Amino acid sequence: MRYVRGFFGFWYDFLVGDRWELFAGPIVALFVAWLVVRASVPAPITGALLFVFVSTIGGLSIAWASRR
């Protein structure tokens, strides 16, 4: 049990760490972009939206980290 907990703990620290928004944010951004693709929005707009989502997540994370 200790090894299982250690294994998952390692991967949690590796991928999420203390900045969960950088893990959850891109997943949400990709999901929203997928919905936009399904709605047949032209590719240049979808691509630009994904870029804006990712940049916004990065910007917000930097702003939060700066305030901590």
Place this chain on the structure above:
Amino acid sequence: MSSITFVTIVSSFLASSVEFVEAVTIVLAVGVTRQWRSTLVGVLAALVVLALLVAVFGTAIVLFVPIGVVRLVVGGFLLIYGLQWLTKAVLRAGGVWAKHDETAIYESEIAALRAEPPVPATGMDWISFTVAAKGVLLEGLEVAFIVVTFGASAGMLGPAAAGAAAAGALVLGIALVVHRPLEAVPENGLKFAVGVMLTGFGTFWAGEGIGIDWPAGDAAIPALLAGYLLLALLGAYLVGTRFGTGRMRVSAGGRGL
């Protein structure tokens, strides 16, 4: 050599250099304080484990997982990982977070190792072996992760592994010659560049995975990289201004991350 192959090798080389610099600090501390033979055996053991991990997982992903799924899942991980590197580099360049001080880490490792039992007169020193192997394995796992994700998404596992191996050989070679931590390496600048690359490629591949038909195909990659680079530089400038450093310190990474 195609431009994607070149970029894969360069990205893997740069990312691996940063991690190997950190691993080498630990290896040097162990070797200098205790016993070089056991330390190098530990390094070799860790490198073999890492090579096996890359070969097994990388090959399995490339051979058995459809490319669309690889690009979505692996591209997604690359995007997450790249964004973590890039935001950390921006925060350090802007002066919010302290940079990595390889000399301080080296000295603290040496102090910790001196508190351990003495080196045995004959045979292997298992403390040297364990500390060196663990240090290389932990830092190297990040390299393996980047090589597997980058290599699998681009279908270029070989070039990605070659870039990492070249970085490892170069950093280890220099460290063994100069015999001190590599504090002159612009670590934060490298992290900044690699963060931009991983985020840009992660966005492109994960976007393809969810069905985005990028305008102009692969030519969208330089546009994404340029966009993220500009925003990251702007972010570092704004953070630096707010925290009174007044300037970006992207390339002043001599003392690491």
